Amino acid sequence: DSGVTQTPKHLITATGQRVTLRCSPRSGDLSVYWYQQSLDQGLQFLIQYYNGEERAKGNILERFSAQQFPDLHSELNLSSLELGDSALYFCASSPGQYNSPLHFGNGTRLTVT
């Protein structure tokens, strides 16, 4: 068990809808990262937060947004969902913001129909 908790485990929704994925980092970790794994794609970096502030950004779509709250949990909001957004979304956490190893949650499987 990595100590990173992601909810829900599975999510099935229709195109055009909006969903929120939630992540609680490992105790003591200040950084939270979001990654997307689509079919036949490797892990794609979306965004990183450190102690409540955005630190690094990948090719995150404008329809996607994230935030990290004062208690350090994070939420990834996906709106105007398209079929291509179906993927496994991972949250990871680390103590620092630079070269600490990442601890991954078990992921949220999003299916858009």
Add this chain to the structure above:
Amino acid sequence: ILNVEQSPQSLHVQEGDSTNFTCSFPSSNFYALHWYRWETAKSPEALFVMTLNGDEKKKGRISATLNTKEGYSYLYIKGSQPEDSATYLCAFQQNAGGTSYGKLTFGQGTILTVHP
């Protein structure tokens, strides 16, 4: 777009064999290189974070080396066991300024199957 390549894509070995995989990454603006093991139905688990040219790390039967000047890292598994079966991912971290430090670019992984 950063190119992080892993080879081979997949590997089948017999129990007891030693094996190694390669991760290639850009040789400029290096910051760190990570290795992760990803077992089926689980989440990726960190093996090593390597930051210095010539670095060698070891964890049990698994070890890794790093060459930042030529842009490659090797992961070695000595005496493979069936429980070593997993996808092994490397991830490159670029020194691109304060807005990119946290970003890891992952390779596609090497799928290792160890047959009893």
